[in-house]
Amino acid sequence: MAETKVEHPGVQERVAAGKALRETTPVSSHTGWLPAPDRPDPLALLEEQNLTRDQDLVPVRHGRMLASPFTFFRGAAKVMAADLKDTPRAGLGVQLCGDAHLSNFGLFASPERNLLFGLNDFDETLPGPFEYDVERMAASFTIAARNNEFSNKETRTVTLTAVRAYREAMAGFAQMRTLDIWYARLSEDLLQTMLAGEASQKGKSAKKARKAEKAVEKSAAKARTRDSLQALSKLAEHVDGNYRIVSQPPIVVPLRELGDAFGMSADEVQQSLHEQLRSYRATLQADRRSLLERYQIIDAARKVVGVGSVGTRAFIVLLQGRDQEDPLFLQIKEATRSVLEDHLPRSRYAQPGQRVVQGQRMMQAASDIFLGWTKGVQENRYLYWRQLRDMKGSADVEAMRPSGMAFYAQACGWTLARAHARSGDPIAIAAYLGKKDKFDLSITDFSERYADQNERDYQGFAAAVRSGRLAATEGV
Known part of the structure; x- marks a missing residue:
């Protein structure tokens, strides 16, 4: 087997390489974005995704996307992936989250039982240009801020804050030792320290910081209660001396009621479940397998x-x-091809579940000890496994006010930069981005234009539901 040679250019070479890319792809090149003339029909892209999904749940998906332009954006990663393929890229690769919108950040527990803030969804993860994640993150802040009825100035400030936080954090990582980047994490204590610093100032900003500090404390306290015991009280009932999962269709349907849908008897379902568990267990480290x-x-x-x-x-x-x-409680999620694989080189992993797991391990500061993967029972079905509730907490985006969202934007920008610095070249990326705000302004301009396009797509989606082209079940 041929050995892969790894190049190790010096710091100055990496800085020079990053700066040189500004000539071929200026940091301001994202300004003035327009949809491509041959842009695919967004509805057709969504319908294409629906073909391999459980058909009884497709209307539920549509109903959730119909709630607002923001929820539509959350469900339209495939649409944005098609749009991003035509956007400028400097050629600096990282491990992408692939769906870095602001609701895919949150609190989770490290193996040491400390609360960390980070990315928590990696279904679309794939190596690719760092700009893709930054654009999706920034656009999500613009769309969410508009959804919360912020003023144009407030919306722009929130978006600029997210991009600036990314750029400045990357500059910081460029100065750090390699292992220090790997160990960097945004802990609950660090979040509180940042807010306490803001709250110690005088004036309106201090009051807003104290309010945000209380919100973080409340979110952290709630996250600590979210474990398997809490899930047992919510999801299970005691029947004939044993626990079993309560049927709450269509959201929760026990496998004892689903056998016919999969063309399997109850005994076959149980047998396949045990086989899946054994296969998944083999992907874990030996101590975790034990x-x-x-x-x-x-x-x-x-x-x-x-x-x-x-x-x-x-x-x-x-x-x-x-x-x-x-x-x-373990959660099993289906892993399909990343939406980015339509436009970027395919994953090195033939098994999509492994793609998700390895991408998560690369990007997260600490990952679930039970994170693993397996092939599904049916043909062309692939799965990954993790704990269902491991002190996970998410922000209530739709309840955020401008000051709270601006602080959240700082945290998300820093976190995304840290994730990219682990897999990419922080020195070259920082040198490319520079010390001024040209990149911030350019991405913010892109985000405003993309938010306009998302609104048009949402209106077209809503019209398709009204016409009967798409079925939607709302409120589920």
Whole structure:
């Protein structure tokens, strides 16, 4: 097997390489974005995705996307991927999240049980140009701010804050040692320290910071309650001396009620579930594999999650350790080809579940100890596994006011830069971005224009629902 040679250019070479790219792709080149003349029909792209999804859940997906232009944007990653392929790129690659909108950031627990803030969705992860993630993140802030009825000035400030935070954080990572970048993380304590610094000032900004500080404390406290015991109280019932998952169709449907939909008997469902668990367990580290072997399967169900992923296969599995008060809930999600693979080189991993897991491990400061993958029972179905609730917490985006969203934008921008610095070249990226705000302004201009396009797409989507072209079930 041929050995791959890894080049190690010096710092000055990397700086020079980054600066040279400004000549071929100016940092201001994102200004003035317009949709391509041959832009695909967004509805056709969504319908294409629906073909491989559980058909009874497709109307639920449409109903969730119909709630607002912001929820439509969340579900339209494939549409934006098609638009991004024509945007300028400097040629600096990173591991992309692929769907870095602001609702895909949040709190989660490290293996040491500390709360961290970071990216938490990697269904579309793939190596690619760093600009793609920055553009999707920035556009999501513009769209969310408009959805919350911020003024034009407030919306622009929030978006600029997110991009500036990314650029300035990347400049900081460019000065750090390699291992220090790898260990960098945005902890709950650091978030509180940042807010406390703002709150110590005088005037309106201090009052807003204290309000944001209380919101972070409330979110963190809620996240700490979200574990398998809490999930047991919410999702299971005691029947004949044993726990089982409660049927709450169409959101939660136990596998005992789904066998016919998959063309399998109840016994075949149970057998395949145990086979899947064994296959998944083999993808874990030896110590974690040994830990998981202490649990036995009690029940499983299909559970609908998210917006864009509705209709892809998603399940929960209830396992039991020492006794009935020692539950472990695992979540199983279907992994398909990344929407970016339509326009970028295909993943090095033939198994999409492995693509998701390896991308997450590369980008997250700390990953779930039970993160693994397997091939589904049916042909061309691939899955990845993780804990269902591991002190996960998300921000209530639609309740944010301008000051709160601006602080959140800072956290997201820093986090995305850290994720990119782990897999890309922070020195070259920082040198390319520069010290001035040209990149920030250019991406913000792109975001405003893309938000306009998203609004037009949303209106077309809503019209398709009204006409009967697309079926939608709202409020589920």
